Amino acid sequence: xxxxxxxxxxxxxxxxxxxxxxxxxxxxxxxxxxxxxxxxxxxxxxxxxxxxxxxxxxxxxxxxxxxxxxxxxxxxxxxxxxxxxxxxxxxxxxxxxxxxxxxxxxxxxxxxxxxxxxxxxxxxxxxxxxxxxxxxxxxxxxxxxxxxxxxxxxxxxxxxxxxxxxxxxxxxxxxxxxxxxxxxxxxxxxxxxxxxxxxxxxxxxxxxxxxxxxxxxxxxxxxxxxxxxxxxxxxxxxxxxxxxxxxxxxxxxxxxxxxxxxxxxxxxxxxxxxxxxxxxxxxxxxxxxxxxxxxxxxxxxxxxxxxxxxxxxxxxxxxxxxxxxxxxxxxxxxxxxxxxxxxxxxxxxxxxxxxxxxxxxxxxxxxxxxxxxxxxxxxxxxxxxxxxxxxxxxxxxxxxxxxxx
Numbered sequence: 001x002x003x004x005x006x007x008x009x010x011x012x013x014x015x016x017x018x019x020x021x022x023x024x025x026x027x028x029x030x031x032x033x034x035x036x037x038x039x040x041x042x043x044x045x046x047x048x049x050x051x052x053x054x055x056x057x058x059x060x061x062x063x064x065x066x067x068x069x070x071x072x073x074x075x076x077x078x079x080x081x082x083x084x085x086x087x088x089x090x091x092x093x094x095x096x097x098x099x100x101x102x103x104x105x106x107x108x109x110x111x112x113x114x115x116x117x118x119x120x121x122x123x124x125x126x127x128x129x130x131x132x133x134x135x136x137x138x139x140x141x142x143x144x145x146x147x148x149x150x151x152x153x154x155x156x157x158x159x160x161x162x163x164x165x166x167x168x169x170x171x172x173x174x175x176x177x178x179x180x181x182x183x184x185x186x187x188x189x190x191x192x193x194x195x196x197x198x199x200x201x202x203x204x205x206x207x208x209x210x211x212x213x214x215x216x217x218x219x220x221x222x223x224x225x226x227x228x229x230x231x232x233x234x235x236x237x238x239x240x241x242x243x244x245x246x247x248x249x250x251x252x253x254x255x256x257x258x259x260x261x262x263x264x265x266x267x268x269x270x271x272x273x274x275x276x277x278x279x280x281x282x283x284x285x286x287x288x289x290x291x292x293x294x295x296x297x298x299x300x301x302x303x304x305x306x307x308x309x310x311x312x313x314x315x316x317x318x319x320x321x322x323x324x325x326x327x328x329x330x331x332x333x334x335x336x337x338x339x340x341x342x343x344x345x346x347x348x349x350x351x352x353x354x355x356x357x358x359x360x361x362x363x364x365x366x367x368x369x370x371x372x373x374x375x376x377x378x379x380x381x382x383x384x385x386x387x388x389x390x391x392x393x394x395x396x397x398x399x400x401x402x403x404x405x
Contacts, residue, residue, distance in 0.1 A: 004141055006031045007114040008107045008131070010099055011093075013048030015392060019157050022144050024116060025163075028143070033059040033110050035103060039095055040066045040184025040242065054167060061084045061106055065098060066184055069239035073098050074185050075331045077315060078284050079229040079339075080304065081292075084312040087262050088274075088349060089281040093184025097124060097320035102230055121147045124267050128318035178205065182196050184245050186278040194273050201261055201275050206329035207290075208253045208277045212350030215256035219348040221355075223364025226291045229336030231284065245280045252279025255347040267317040276314070280390035286352040287343040293339045296361040304335060 009026055011017045011034035024032050034057050035309055036048040045062055052060045073094050103115045115133055119125035121144070130142050150156050161168050177192035193199045203211060225233035229245045239247065252258050258279035266272050292301060307328060314325045331343055341359025345352055367377045397403075 003036075004028045004030045006033060006110060006112040007141075007143060008033045008035055008103050008112045008114050009047060009116045010103060010118065011036050011052065013045075013051045013397075014155055015154070015168060017162065018051060018168070019056070019160050020116065021052070022164050022166055023145055023149060023151075023160075024143065030114075031059075032057055032116075033061065033106060033112055034325075035061040035063070035106050037099055037102060038062070038064045038066060038099070039069050040246070041182040043182075044340045051167065059104075059110055063102060065102065066242040067240060069095065069098055071246050073320075075230045075241055076283075076333070077327060078281070078288055080311050080337050080368060081285060081289055082206055082308060082312045082315065083285070084262055084316045085262070087260060088187065088264055088276065088316075089260075089278045090315050091183065091276060091278055091281065092181050092188055093124070093128065093316045094320075095183045095316075096128035096318065097132045097260065100129050101136060103129075104136040106138065107137065114143055116143040116145065119144065119146065119274065122268065123268070123320065124316070127267055128274070128320075131318040136277065138328070148198065149256065150380075153250055159263060172328050182207075184242060184249070185281050186276050189270065189275040192365065194275060195327070200348065202364055205275065206259065206277060209259055209279055210254060210256050212256035212259075215254070215349045219346045220251060220255055222244060222347065223343050224285075224343045224345065225341075226288075226359075227340055229288070229292075229333075230338040231287070240325050245284075248280030248283045251347065252352075253277070253284050255348040257347060257352055258282040259350070283345065283347070283352050286354060289343050290337075290354040290357045291359065292339055292341045294357050295341060296335065296365045297360050297363065300335055304332065307331075349389045 006030065007016065007030055008049050009021060009024065009032055011021060011116070013036065021032055021034065024030060034048070034052045036045050038045045049060050049062055077090065077094055082090060084093070094322070099345075105114055106112065117129045119129060126144055126147075130144075133142060146152075151160055158168070160166075178189040178194070179191045181188045187203055188325070189201075194201060223235050225236070226232050230241070232238060234244060234247055258277050258281065260276040261273075262276070262280065263271050263273045296304075310329050311325065311332070314322060319325050338361040340361050341357065343354065344356035346355045347353075367374055
């Protein structure tokens with residue numbers, strides 16, 4: 001890729017991407033455009049501007065993408081009740097296609113012919129960034145320094161930074177032993193003691209949630225209003241998508257909700273242990289299933305459940321921009337036209353308990369479901385024929401000596 005003239009770098013301003021910035025300038029003798037995204041990670045992103053300017057960068061993008069992130073990525077994913085391998089709410093996975101999209105948009109705006117990222121050659125993120133980039137700009141060049149250089153330890157990165165005069169903040173704070181990634185949906189932890197699958201995670205690792213043991217003794221009740229499958233209000237107050245998730249993170253974290261410790265299967269082939277805090281997402285998943293339980297037809301709900309693991313794998317593996325994910329999304333979104341109403345939840349010491357749901361589009365009919373007199377709404381004698389017809393094939397097989405007994 002000796003012909004690279006301008007590269008757009010996903011840049012945080014931290015050690016890794018600061019080294020990558022200088023390395024790109026030296027190795028490829030190219031102009032570097034930096035892109036820093038605010039996805040609600042809880043850290044200031046503006047300082048990245050001064051760091052990039054100090055390293056001679058002329059085109060610097062710092063974008064607040066919180067609303068777009070929740071509106072166009074998190075909410076569509078939760079319409080499908082998406083969970084990977086039964087537990088993981090895909091907090092890191094769902095942020096990558098947005099970053100890839102913005103990298104390509106900036107490349108188009110600035111005339112860049114390449115993009116670069118700081119994902120390692122062992123993880124999923126390299127796949128997610130690059131699949132997204134190629135889907136949106138087929139001819140783009142991708143530079144992944146971790147697959148090219150020999151700076152494969154923090155010590156080597158520090159030495160490189162000192163040698164090349166890259167400013168590094170040195171302070172007395174103890175560095176976290178974990179590899180962490182945060183956005184408005186979650187914060188993840190990998191590495192350190194977590195690499196021993198038998199060792200319990202440390203209590204002081206968690207950042208967003210109190211322990212369930214220390215959560216309030218009194219339950220917190222909240223009401224979530226849904227419109228077309230998305231939360232539009234909390235306790236009757238209309239909020240934007242990012243505001244919804246911010247508030248659910250706050251109230252969920254205060255009640256010890258959303259901690260997870262799992263071993264997952266990475267797309268690149270290895271197993272990885274990770275801990276996640278997803279307080280708002282944990283509440284959203286429970287509530288969305290509750291409102292769907294009264295507003296969706298049975299077969300529509302069951303079909304969504306059957307397709308969800310495939311949809312989850314597409315997101316986890318980096319295929320957000322693939323035609324099959326887009327096709328599934330159209331079906332999922334169409335199912336949400338009647339997913340309207342209010343869900344009432346009880347939050348208590350790590351638990352999300354559904355205590356009420358109501359909707360003008362509800363398919364629940366108390367006159368039919370009642371255990372009392374139903375006034376002829378349902379003829380129980382009809383069930384006999386229904387059962388016999390559904391048992392017919394098994395009765396025939398048993399009559400031919402194929403009974404399982």
